[in-house]
Structures are given as structure tokens and as C-alpha cells.
Amino acid sequence: MEEKVRSFNNLPGPADMELPNLFGRNHWVFGVCHVEIKNPSEILIAVNPGFDFMKEASPCQILSMPTIQGKAEATVPHLLDAFLIPEGFNPKATALLPGSWSTLEPEMAQAIEDELKKHGVTPALCKVGMVFREPGKLGDSTRCHGCRMGQASFFEALKRCAQCGRAWYHSRGCQKAYWIVHKETCRAPAATASPAATASPAATASPAAVPPPKLDAHDYYTTKAPNDPEARDLMKSLCLEDDSKRGGIGCASFPSPCRLLWKTMVADTVFSLPRYRLIITGQDTPENMRLLFGPDYGTSLEEQHEEVRLQCLLEPRPGSPAHVMITKMNMNDSCLVRALRPATEDEEGKIAEVRGLQALIQGRVGDWPGMVLSYSLAVRTLDQRRFGWWLP
DSSP states (O other): OHHHHHHHHTOOOTTTTTOHHHHTTOEEEEEEEEEESSSEEEEEEEEETTTTEEEEOOOBOOTTOSSHHHHHHHHHHHHHHHHHSOSTTOTTOOOOOOSEEEESOGGGHHHHHHHHHHTTOOGGGSOEEEOOOOOOOTTOOSBOTTTOOBGGGSSSOOEEETTTSOOEESSHHHHHHHHHHHTTTOOOTTSOOOGGGGTSOOSOEEEOOOOOOOOOHHHIIIIIGGGOHHHHHHHHHTTOOOOTTTTOSOGGGSOHHHHHHHHHHHHHHHHHHHHHHHHHTTOOOHHHHHHHHOTTOHHHHHHHHHHHHHHHHHOOOTTSHHHHHHHHTTOSOTTOOOOOOOOOHHHHHHHHHHHHHHHHIIIIIOOHHHHHHHHHHHHHTSOOGGGTSOOO
């Protein structure tokens, strides 16, 4: 740990790299999210709310720690690791020191600060800000006010508070947990609340027909698919362990500037394994995609599916970044039978094109990672009008 802290403290900042405008405030929000890869585990993810920058540490166990102190002790090493790892697979990339940071776990902020100070982290970063969850809005019938999950995440309609009719819940547990907040605003529609209204939650909650909003692919896979018998059977055939905790911290817990960014990061991690295993076992049919990702999984997932399928057909060799990722995430489980559907005519053409480019890179470029900067400069300073890429 001492060596890790020393390496972290010696990281250059964006200003040292002459990148102040690119990184803006250089402020990061970090939190822990439960994901299902091979075994139940968590990942620590840091997000720069103002820019499309994200960092993650290796799988860990933090949320299961019994005490706040234990969670903080487990968090700090992974937090430092997230910033010590350079971006991407380029070994020549430079890791950068954050300017400031906040946590999505306010109750852990002080304990994390104490851990950072104890290990001698640079004083400027021993202050941890706090990001609080957005409260449910009174009268909002589209999500549970307790857990803040959307109506579409549940098979049954949300139930509203029988006293005021302006708070909505998917379970008695959520209603009871949220009462400490809701009792301050719980009022009967036509009059002020009776004394009983502030003593305990309403004894009954009446259902109401709420048009369910569309559920995106990530939320469907993490909330509905695990509760669907047919989808569970498909997951079992793909050696995907059923885990009701998929998704961890809901995206509703994020401040609006970084909710989409965090969700994109988590969604990419969650989708990678089932999508890859559907493809290599030849089960990547539209019907199975809808089973796991819902009827509205969208064109973006289809485009990603085409790219991953081409990658599988290319069979990444050891030493390639794609092979590293496949191995790291244990995508090729021994229980799976490889039955990839044969390449179409269009895919055969694309594979031939990629093989030709690989031969060109190996024969003429050589050290590709070392040439990336030169390649980027060459493209940026090239007259692109003849190609139709840029029309000033």
C-alpha cells in the first residue's frame, strides 16, 4: 500500500501535461456498483460529470463489508488503482492525478477521508465531497419513491399512499423505509393531515393504472429478465448465474449530469458477457435478444451486436487487446459449446478487409501503439476535401 500511495502522489496532473482545457475542473464522482461477471462482485467506477471520462478498478468486494470503516478500508486501494491504470490498452498512455473527488456514499465520506490521511495521500485529495441521491418528487407516479426505480421495472402497478395519494411505492418495505421522509409532506388531499397521518405510514396502499414507460435494455436485463422463467432458462444455458442484485446502485442515485455517463459505463459491462455468449453459442436470435434485453433494446445494441459478432468470427489471437478482455472477463466458460453461426457474404467481405489491414499494419507500420500520435497528427493535418470527409 505504501508503494501504491507513493506512485499515486507522484502522478502528473492535467496542468503538468498541458491539458487544462481538456479536463476542465478535473473533478470525479466515484461509487461502487454490483455487477455479475462470473461470480458476484463489485467494481469501483469514477466518472467525470462534465466530460466523457470514466475509470474503473478491478472486481472487488466492498459492499459486503459489515462496517463503514471496513468498507472505507476496502475502497481506498481500489480508488487509487482506478487512477493509476492508464487509459485503454496502450502501455505508453499516462495516468493522471485527479483534481478533486466526491463519493456517492455520503455515510462513507468521513471514513474514506480518514483512510486517505492515514496512508499519506496528498492532502488536497484527503477531502472527499458528497453527492446525495435525488429525492422523489411528490406526485411523481412514474417511479417508486422508496427505491426510485421506474414503474417499468416491476410487473405490478405501483401502489400509492392511501392518505395523500401523492407518493408511490412498489412494496410495503419501500413505503415503510421512505416514511421518515414522506411523513413531513403527507397530507390528505382536501385537508391537513390528521395526527394519525404523522404517526405511521398508511395502512393500505391503493393501486392505480400508470402507463408504464419504456424500459431500456440495461434496466430490462437487470430487473425484469431475472424474474422471467424463459429468460432465466436462457441465462442458465449461457452459464450466467442468476443474481437478483444485478445493477447495484441504481442510476437514479446519480446527480443528473453524470447519470447517463455512469449508466453507459455499467451497461457496457453488464451487456458484454451475455451478448458475447449468445453470439459464440449461436443463440443470438432476435427472440433471444428480446428475452434478455426487452422488446425495445434499440438500434445501438444491434450495432454493437454486429461489431462483437465480427470480432468473434475473427477469433482474436493471444496478445491482442480483444483476447485480453475476453480472458479477463472469463467470457469463454468451459461449460459453453462454441456454435457460432457461419459468416454471411457481407461478413466474409468485412473479415477479408480486416485481415488485409492487419497484414498492412504488421508489414508497414510495426509499432502501432507508438505510431498512434503520429497517425492522429497526419489525419488532422491532411487535406480531407478530396475524400469528402470535411467540407469547410
